[in-house]
Each structure stands twice: as structure tokens, then as C-alpha cells.
Amino acid sequence: MPRTHATVEAAVRVLELFDADRTEWTLSELAQHLNQPTSTVHEQLQTLSASGLLVRVGRGRYRLGWRLLKLSSALYGSLPWYAPAHDAMERLARGTHLLAFLCVLHGDQVLCVARSVQGRDGPPVAGELDFELPAHATASGKLLLALAGYPLPQPSQTFTDFTLGTSAAWDTETRSIRKQNHALSRDEWALGTSGLAVPLRGEGGAVLAALGLSLPTARMTASESLLRALHGAAAEVGWTLGFRGEG
Incomplete structure (x- = not known):
């Protein structure tokens, strides 16, 4: 080297x-x-x-x-989608009282680039401070990999009994994600923690990031209403960025 x-x-x-x-x-x-x-x-x-x-x-x-603040400001300033996405993330957190986040795909890595700082209540959830997330065991990771057409990461670490560990299970999961345009995880990274994520799309339908919520598994009974809130927030951001549903 x-x-x-x-x-x-x-x-x-x-x-x-x-x-x-x-x-x-x-x-x-x-x-x-x-x-x-x-x-x-x-x-x-x-x-x-x-x-x-x-x-x-x-x-x-x-x-x-x-x-580093100067460098981070320059980075975020170079991303036209970041400001409206960040605002949507904070509104989502206040409206749901859950931890909201933005994730991006960097190669085959899933990076959490922003988390809500207000509005959340309830018990802690896994990964509250992690920058790199396990791609195959989190809602945002599964969403971004599925929409990019990536296979199950190898090696794929098993975190719980619910972690996806076979290519067949992964293929079934990714087909569902692409059809429904959202992903969920339930106790796959840590028992008691689940997640929901939807894509943020720009002009032409390009996937820019994942907008998601992390929540105690007990609150997954409200997943339908939470997904409506996520899709609504993502649609607002997409409209701002020129996405009209053509992707």
C-alpha cells in the first residue's frame, strides 16, 4: 500500500x-x-x-x-435533499414521539447521517448512537439494499433468532420491500427494538436516503399509522425535490 x-x-x-x-x-x-x-x-x-x-x-x-464543523457544513450544503429531509425527520419525531433518522447507502454500508433530537419519549432502543448500521438487520438497511438490488451481505452476522440469514429469505424480503415501498425490522438487531423505513426520492425517482423510525417492538401494533406518517413525510420531501411519482 x-x-x-x-x-x-x-x-x-x-x-x-x-x-x-x-x-x-x-x-x-x-x-x-x-x-x-x-x-x-x-x-x-x-x-x-x-x-x-x-x-x-x-x-x-x-x-x-x-x-470538522466546516467540513460537515460543506457536505450538507452540497446535498440539496438534506435540509428538507432533516426538517421532515424532526416533524416526524415530534408527531410520533419516536426516534426518527436519515440513512444513506455508501457502497454496501448503511450510514445513519442524522437522528432527531427532540420529540422522543419512551424506553431506549438499540443503535441510538451508532453511525454504521447492520444492513441486513435494520429497516433502513434492508430498504436501501433492496432498492439498490444488492444481495444479502456476506458474511451476515446473526444478532438474534429473527435476523435474516439465508439468501432465500433475503430474496423474499427484498421482493416484498420493492413491492410495498417500505421496510420493517422486528427484533432483528436487538430484542425489543424494531424499525420502519421508507425511501426519500428525488427527481426521476432516484433513491437518495431512507427516512425511518426506531421504536420498541411493543409499539409495532401501530405500524400501519406510523407507515402512513412516514410515507406522507417522504412524499412531501419528494415533491420539494421534484419527484412526481415517475420513478
């Missing part, structure tokens, strides 16, 4: 360790977690700090730097 490529990958691995659960790391903690020499990690931290992607705080700890 070329040195430049390896250097960039190493920097990305360091940045990905910072999340809502772990906002600070020390040099020794990072070196131990990455199983790399302290001198190597120190060089990476120096470079990332100099670029503003990390910042050193008290007692030799590091946090994400403010420069």
Missing part, C-alpha cells in the same frame, strides 16, 4: 474512534486501542491537531477539532 494511502487510512481510523460515547482520548489510550507504537500514534495526533481536525485539551487529552 502506498505510504500516502496508508497515512490517510491511519488518520481516518483515529478520527473514527471519537463519538458521542467517547469524546476524548489520550495518546496512550489510542496507542493501546489501535495496537500501534506510541510514537506512531503521536505523529498522527500531531498532524491531525495541526490541521484543526483534533484539538489537545487538558492533561494530554484530545477532542475533535472545530474544523
